[in-house]
Each structure stands twice: as C-alpha cells, then as structure tokens.
Amino acid sequence: MAKVELKNIEKTYEGDVRAVSAANVVIEDREFVVFVGPSGCGKSTTLRMIAGLEEITSGELWIDGELVNDIPPKDRNIAMVFQNYALYPHMTVYENMAFGLRIRKIANAEIDKRVQEAAKILSIQEYLHRKPRALSGGQRQRVAVGRAIVRNPKVFLFDEPLSNLDAKLRVQMRTEIAKLHNRLKATMIYVTHDQVEAMTMGDKIVVMKDGVIQQIGSPLLLYDHPCNHFVAGFIGSPPMNFLDGKLRRDGERLLAEGEGFSFVVADNHLEALLKAPHPEVVIGIRPEHMGIAAQDQIDNILSAHVTVIEELGAEAHMYMSRRADDMENLIARLEQRHGYRIGDNIRLSPDMERVRYFDAVSGEALLGVIGPIRMSSRRSALAQG
Amino acid sequence: MRLGDWYDRNAFWIFPSASVVFIMGLMIFPLGYTIYNSFTDWSLTHGDQVNFVGLKNYIDIFLNDDRFWGAVGRTIYFTGLAMAVEVTLGVLIAVLFDARDFRGKRVARSIFLMAMMATPVAVAMVWMLIFEPTAGVLNYLVKASGLEAILREHAGIAKLLWITDSASVIPSLVLVDIWEWTPLISLIVIAGLATLSREPYESAMVDGATPFQIFFRITLPMIAPTIGVAALLRLVDCLKTFDIIYVMTMGGPGYSSETLNIYTYQMSFQYFNFGYASALLVVFFVFVLGVSLLVAHFRRGLEL
Numbered sequence: 129m130a131k132v133e134l135k136n137i138e139k140t141y142e143g144d145v146r147a148v149s150a151a152n153v154v155i156e157d158r159e160f161v162v163f164v165g166p167s168g169c170g171k172s173t174t175l176r177m178i179a180g181l182e183e184i185t186s187g188e189l190w191i192d193g194e195l196v197n198d199i200p201p202k203d204r205n206i207a208m209v210f211q212n213y214a215l216y217p218h219m220t221v222y223e224n225m226a227f228g229l230r231i232r233k234i235a236n237a238e239i240d241k242r243v244q245e246a247a248k249i250l251s252i253q254e255y256l257h258r259k260p261r262a263l264s265g266g267q268r269q270r271v272a273v274g275r276a277i278v279r280n281p282k283v284f285l286f287d288e289p290l291s292n293l294d295a296k297l298r299v300q301m302r303t304e305i306a307k308l309h310n311r312l313k314a315t316m317i318y319v320t321h322d323q324v325e326a327m328t329m330g331d332k333i334v335v336m337k338d339g340v341i342q343q344i345g346s347p348l349l350l351y352d353h354p355c356n357h358f359v360a361g362f363i364g365s366p367p368m369n370f371l372d373g374k375l376r377r378d379g380e381r382l383l384a385e386g387e388g389f390s391f392v393v394a395d396n397h398l399e400a401l402l403k404a405p406h407p408e409v410v411i412g413i414r415p416e417h418m419g420i421a422a423q424d425q426i427d428n429i430l431s432a433h434v435t436v437i438e439e440l441g442a443e444a445h446m447y448m449s450r451r452a453d454d455m456e457n458l459i460a461r462l463e464q465r466h467g468y469r470i471g472d473n474i475r476l477s478p479d480m481e482r483v484r485y486f487d488a489v490s491g492e493a494l495l496g497v498i499g500p501i502r503m504s505s506r507r508s509a510l511a512q513g
Numbered sequence: 514m515r516l517g518d519w520y521d522r523n524a525f526w527i528f529p530s531a532s533v534v535f536i537m538g539l540m541i542f543p544l545g546y547t548i549y550n551s552f553t554d555w556s557l558t559h560g561d562q563v564n565f566v567g568l569k570n571y572i573d574i575f576l577n578d579d580r581f582w583g584a585v586g587r588t589i590y591f592t593g594l595a596m597a598v599e600v601t602l603g604v605l606i607a608v609l610f611d612a613r614d615f616r617g618k619r620v621a622r623s624i625f626l627m628a629m630m631a632t633p634v635a636v637a638m639v640w641m642l643i644f645e646p647t648a649g650v651l652n653y654l655v656k657a658s659g660l661e662a663i664l665r666e667h668a669g670i671a672k673l674l675w676i677t678d679s680a681s682v683i684p685s686l687v688l689v690d691i692w693e694w695t696p697l698i699s700l701i702v703i704a705g706l707a708t709l710s711r712e713p714y715e716s717a718m719v720d721g722a723t724p725f726q727i728f729f730r731i732t733l734p735m736i737a738p739t740i741g742v743a744a745l746l747r748l749v750d751c752l753k754t755f756d757i758i759y760v761m762t763m764g765g766p767g768y769s770s771e772t773l774n775i776y777t778y779q780m781s782f783q784y785f786n787f788g789y790a791s792a793l794l795v796v797f798f799v800f801v802l803g804v805s806l807l808v809a810h811f812r813r814g815l816e817l
Contacts, residue, residue, distance in 0.1 A: 179715075179719055180718075180719075181715050181718065181719070200718075201715075201718045201719045202718060202719070202720070202721035202722065202723070203721075206719060207719060207720075208715075208716065208719045210712045210715070210716060211712075212710060212712050213712075214710070214712030214713050214715065214716035215713070215716075216713050216716075216717070216731060216734075216735075217713070217735060218734040218735060218737070219734075227717070227720055227722075227730075228720035228721055231720060231721045231722050231726060232721055275716075275720070279720070285719075
C-alpha cells in the first residue's frame with residue numbers, strides 16, 4: 129500500500145489549454161480520497177495522470193516514495209476502474225480478471241486463487257465463464273472492480289465508476305466500494321461529479337473547478353466550512369441558499385441587509401466580518417438552517433411564498449421565492465410534518481450563528497476557515513492567472 | 514375508401530411482389546435453368562437436338578476431367594495467396610492508419626482507396642504493360658535496383674517473365690489483385706477500429722500489457738469480427754475472379770492460370786458446350802457457397 133503525493137502537478141494541452149493547475153495533494157496510505165467537481169474541472173485528467181495515461185506537463189508525482197512521472201502505467205502498480213467498465217469484450221469474466229496476472233506471468237494456481245477470491249468478495253462466481261455482453265451494467269462494474277482487486281495494487285483508481293448505473297444500483301455499489309475499502313485497507317482515489325458520492329465515500333474530498341483545486345478536507349469540514357462560494361454551493365444537497373447582501377454598521381450591531389431582509393450578524397461572526405474587504409457579501413444559508421420564524425419574532429426575518437414542496441417522508445424540501453415570478457429558489461429542509469401549501473406566505477428565520485458569508489467580489493469565505501483548507505496552489509494559480 | 518382498405522389488407526404481398534418478380538426472373542430462373550441444362554448435352558457444335566443425359570456431365574467432371582481438377586487447384590492457390598497477403602497487409606495498413614491522427618488523414622485515405630475505384634479491365638491492361646518482360650517498368654525497376662544481377666548470379670534467372678511464365682503467372686496475377694483490393698480490407702477494418710472504445714486499451718495499459726501484447730491480445734481479437742466480414746467479402750470475390758485473368762492471360766500460358774471461372778467461360782463461350790459448362794457452373798456455385806458458409810460459420814465464433 130502506498131502514499132500518493134501530487135506536487136505542483138500541471139496539465140496543459142496543445143493550444144495552451146490548461147486542464148489542471150498546480151495541484152498539490154497528499155493522499156495518505158490507506159486513505160479514500162475523492163476528487164469531485166463539475167464536468168471539465170480536471171478531476172479525471174488528474175486521475176489519468178496518476179494512472180500514467182496522461183503525461184504530466186510539469187510537477188512531480190510520487191507513489192510510495194518513488195517519483196513516477198516517467199514510469200509507464202504498467203510499472204506503476206496501480207489498478208484502475210473505468211466509467212465504461214473497459215472490460216475486454218472477447219474474454220470471459222474469468223479471463224478479464226486474470227489478464228493482468230497472466231501478463232505478469234503469475235502461476236496459474238495463484239491466478240485461480242486470486243480470481244476466485246475476488247469473485248467471492250464481489251459475488252460474481254456464477255458469471256465467471258460468461259462474456260461481458262451477457263452481463264448487466266452492475267455485474268460488469270463488479271467485474272471491473274474484480275479486475276482491480278486481483279492485481280493487489282498499491283493504489284486503486286476509480287474514474288466515475290458508478291455514473292453508468294441506475295440510481296438504486298449506484299447507492300448499492302457505493303456502499304460496496306466503501307466496504308471493499310475497509311476490507312482491503314488500500315489507498316483509493318475516486319473521481320466523481322456527484323457530490324453525494326463524494327460526501328458518503330471519502331475520508332477526504334478534493335473539490336476542483338476549472339482545473340484548480342478549491343478545497344481539500346473531510347466531508348464535514350467542507351460542508352460546515354466551505355472556503356468559497358463555489359464549494360459552498362457544490363457540496364450539499366439540496367444546495368445552500370445564497371442571498372446578496374450588504375454589511376452596514378448600526379451602532380453596536382452589524383447588519384447584513386438585502387432585498388426584503390435585514391439580518392443582525394451573530395456575535396460569533398462579528399470579528400471576522402468587521403474585517404471584510406468589501407461591504408458587498410453573499411450570505412449562504414443551508415436549507416436545514418432555514419427555520420420558520422416564531423409568531424412574535426421581529427429580527428432576522430425573510431419573507432417568501434411557497435412554490436414547490438417535495439415530500440420525502442422523513443423530511444420535506446420546501447422551495448420558496450421572494451419574487452412574484454417564482455424565478456428564485458430558496459430551499460428549506462423541514463423535518464416535521466408541516467402543513468404548508470403552495471402559495472402560502474412564509475416567514476423564514478435563518479440560524480444566524482450558522483450562516484456563512486462570502487465576499488461578493490472574490491467569492492472567498494469571510495469567516496475564518498479551519499484546517500488545511502486554503503491551498504498554496506490556489507494562490508499560485510491566481511498569481512499566474 | 515374501399516380501395517384504400519383493400520390496399521391496407523393486401524399491402525403485405527403487394528409491396529414485396531415487385532422484388533419477388535425481380536428475384537424470380539433474374540436469379541431463381543437462371544439458376545434453375547442452369548441446373549436443368551447441366552443434365553443435358555446441349556452444345557452448339559454437334560448441332561441437332563438437346564438430349565437429357567442425367568448425371569453424365571457431373572460424372573465426367575469429377576472422374577474424367579483433369580483440366581477441371583487443375584482449375585480447382587489453381588483457384589484455391591490464387592485465392593489462398595491473395596487472401597493471405599491482402600488480409601495481413603490490409604489489417605496492418607488499417608492499424609497503422611488508425612494509430613495516429615495527422616493532417617490530411619481524410620485526403621490520404623481517399624487517395625489510398627483510388628485503386629479500388631479503377632475499372633478492373635483498365636487495371637489489367639495497365640498491369641500487362643507493367644509486367645511486360647522487355648519494356649515493362651517492373652523489370653526496369655528490377656534491373657535498376659540491382660536485383661536482376663543478383664537473380665542471375667544466385668538463381669540462374671536471366672529475366673523475370675511475370676505473367677508469361679507458368680510458374681510466376683498466378684503470383685503475378687495475385688499481385689494485381691492485392692494492389693486493387695487490399696484497400697477494401699483496410700477501409701472496412703479502419704471503420705471497425707473507429708468503433709472500438711479506447712477504454713479497454715487503457716485498461717490493458719494499466720493492467721501491465723506491452724504495446725505488442727495489447728495488439729495481439731486486445732486489438733486483434735476485438736477487430737476479428739470486422740476482419741472476418743472483410744475476409745468473407747474478398748474470399749467470395751477471389752474465388753470468382755475473372756476480369757483480370759481474362760484480360761491478362763485468358764488462363765495461359767497453357768492452362769497455368771486457368772481458374773474455375775475461366776475454365777467454365779472457355780467451356781461455354783469457346784467450345785459452346787453449354788450442358789457441360791452448366792454442370793461446371795453448378796459445381797462452382799456449390800463450391801463458392803460451401804466455402805462461404807463455412808467461413809461465415811467460423812466467423813460467428815469470433816463474434817464478441
């Protein structure tokens with residue numbers, strides 16, 4: 129098993145298209161790290177550079193204490209699971225799994241032992257003698273995972289392995305991969321555009337956008353302390369609500385005011401916000417912090433009308449708009465049975481102590497962020513940009 | 514309205530009827546008539562009447578006709594040699610072509626396919642000039658490259674005679690066939706390669722395969738069905754090659770390039786033995802059909 133280190137990794141394509149800028153990530157031995165971001169953010173490119181399928185334009189890639197920039201994929205001792213499974217169509221499931229071992233001239237008995245073992249873990253023993261085309265999507269993906277397991281590699285790479293599966297199967301495979309990680313205790317690097325997958329599977333999440341790493345941290349750190357507007361909006365489902373506002377001093381108090389609201393900044397945020405570079409801010413409120421105001425409450429009220437209600441049983445997602453054209457989507461997550469109906473006017477009261485603030489110009493979080501969040505790579509990328 | 518109803522109810526036979534008539538008139542009838550003729554002694558050279566002779570023609574073909582068996586052997590020789598080279602070369606060219614994108618790839622591909630578009634008779638005429646032992650460009654090149662001297666010294670061959678020598682006539686004809694038809698195989702295989710997904714290659718790379726192993730254990734098996742289609746098409750064409758042989762050698766020198774098709778042609782349009790020629794045609798038809806079915810069956814095993 130191995131530690132993987134990306135030091136200032138960059139990828140530039142012909143015509144000066146920069147796919148990945150100064151990526152610095154340390155993936156500890158046995159860690160499950162998820163790279164997440166919208167399509168085209170460079171996450172897959174980063175993974176493919178780790179695999180050796182893409183050349184690294186500049187920077188250093190270390191696997192298990194060895195600089196591997198110029199080492200071909202076959203000698204990196206990694207295994208990769210691809211989005212479209214990438215099974216060999218002309219080989220049976222067994223041969224698909226054995227291929228990598230045969231290439232390495234491993235004895236037949238050993239191959240058989242490993243294939244059977246992997247097949248057992250993934251419960252695909254019955255299909256060993258079928259060809260891929262006779263398998264369903266979920267079964268194919270298991271075979272692809274099995275092919276990686278038998279290799280017993282230093283690092284497992286997953287490139288959006290679940291995105292071709294239907295919703296139910298995806299949830300199931302998600303837990304299975306997580307279990308597999310517990311069982312194999314291997315270093316795993318996983319790429320997805322699905323933040324739910326990232327949140328549920330990763331020990332550590334790397335959020336990317338436009339080839340730049342935005343933030344690295346544990347799922348909850350990213351959720352509670354997003355370093356900028358983008359990460360705040362990307363992580364979490366339903367997404368965070370954003371309100372444009374302006375900071376204004378009012379005697380002892382600091383107010384955050386905007387269209388139809390005037391919030392009193394909570395005491396725990398005062399110190400940080402007083403140092404804000406611009407008065408214009410974006411106020412971020414998680415749907416679960418969008419409370420309903422008490423009858424007699426006067427401060428921190430946001431009035432809106434209900435446009436859509438999604439009943440999920442245990443909770444409900446209520447979509448609201450402050451505007452007559454319903455074009456706005458404010459979302460509140462209600463945990464109890466609520467009795468609201470579409471068109472109802474509603475008085476919301478955000479939990480001011482848990483609200484996040486972002487600079488309206490740069491998008492940076494204004495409240496101090498905790499942990500190893502702001503990467504040097506971001507600064508250097510901005511400096512270069 | 515009523516007519517419309519009638520159409521709706523009967524469309525199932527009205528629409529196909531045109532093609533049924535076409536197939537009956539142009540395929541089934543001639544085939545049936547040929548089979549019928551093959552049991553007769555119809556000939557324009559012995560005049561009088563046409564007699565039904567039963568299986569006599571077939572017995573003669575299989576038991577008493579050395580020229581037939583020679584033609585069978587040459588047909589197999591021609592086809593085997595042409596197929597071996599064309600498929601190998603065609604696949605190789607396709608793989609090289611597919612390996613890398615370059616500027617003008619499409620233009621290059623079109624130029625490459627031009628040989629296939631040429632009229633076979635014209636091609637044959639030009640190749641006759643190329644093969645001409647004294648004035649032909651091929652022997653000029655042999656001489657200019659110093660090959661002639663080497664051949665004379667080590668093999669005792671004074672001059673390469675190409676299609677005018679019984680030993681080299683079939684390989685020479687095969688050369689023309691290769692020149693004209695290898696691009697077809699490449700074209701089909703290029704199309705097949707284009708449909709392959711890249712991921713299995715990358716997967717094999719990560720799995721530890723060398724480029725050599727990837728080619729033989731991944732690429733080749735994956736395009737095998739496509740190669741099978743191309744090979745089948747060429748196989749049928751090779752077995753019944755007629756045009757270039759007719760124009761260039763007419764089966765000569767002697768009978769040394771006489772394939773089944775040429776022999777049948779001679780039998781019908783030189784000797785006017787229509788009965789016997791019909792029997793030859795039927796045998797030839799069954800032979801081509803049999804080989805094709807065999808190959809088609811084998812090809813199914815390559816299916817992914």
